[in-house]
Each structure stands twice: as C-alpha cells, then as structure tokens.
Amino acid sequence: MEILSLFIRWLHITAAVTWIGGNLTMSMVIVPYFKRTVSPVQRIKLLTQIGKGFEPIVWGCVLILIFSGLFNIFASGVLGSPNLIGPFMRTLGIKLILVLILIVLTGIHAFIMGPRLSQAVDALEPNTEALPEHVDKMRAQMALVSSIIGVLSLLVVLAAAALRLGI
Secondary structure: OHHHHHHHHHHHHHHHHHHHHHHHHHHHHHHHHHHHHOOHHHHHHHHHHHHHHHHHHHHHHHHHHHHHHHHHHHHHOHHHOOOOOOHHHHHHHHHHHHHHHHHHHHHHHHHHHHHHHHHHHHOOOOOOOOOOHHHHHHHHHHHHHHHHHHHHHHHHHHHHHHHHHOO
C-alpha cells in the first residue's frame, strides 16, 4: 500500500506542477515576450494556438488531480478521525474550494472566452495591427481571468504546503 500511496502522491504533485507551471510559464515568459515582439492581433493568434495545444494537458492534469486527491484524502484516514473538524480539515476545505474555483475559471477561459476572442480576431481584416475596442475589451477580460487563475494557483500551492505542515 505504501508504494501505491507514493505513486499516487507523485502523480498528484506532477499533475499540479505541470498545470500550474504551464500557467506561470505562459503568464511570466511567453505573454511578455509576445507583447514586445508581435502585434496584438498576431499575439492573440499565437497564444490561441499555444493554449489549444496545452488544453489536453491541462484537463488531463485536472482529472489526475481529482482522482489522486480523492485517493489521498481517503488513504490519509482523516475522514475516520475523531479530529475531523480541525485545522487540517479547514485547510483542506479551503484548498478544495480554491481548486473548484480554479477549475471553473479555467473552463470559462478555455471554452468560452478563448473561442470568442479567437473568433473576433479571425473576423478582423488580415492586415489589422491594432485591436478594435470591443476586441481589446475581450482581451483585457481574458487577461484578468488569467491573472486570477495565476493567483488562485499559487494559493492552492500555499494551502498544499499548509496541509503538509498540519496548519
């Protein structure tokens, strides 16, 4: 059982690192680079292509995180503990709420906002350099959701660290 628990924990951590690391790489490296080097229209097209390539990885990670997280909760024995209500469960509850919000926002970003922005950009004239106001507003909204996703991701990592410390 220890080998299985170790393997599941490894899967959980690897999926979290892949999902969160990918998001942070996009926001801290790729997007700033494209802001300096390509037009707004081209930047959105490139980011859309990268995002579509990353989507299957993200949703695969989400599935792994859900199943491995449930396994970890049940394997920990905390559900049968007399200390069911305490710091560990409070922190776990906070982490689970943050993860749920993160999944919902990621879905909205990937399946609603992204396609709408991509469609609006594709409808522009081929040589358009500057974004029309309504498209720029969509881009700004997506950027805000991306920032919230980044902050929530880091808060989930903080909650995970707090769980390991029993806080």
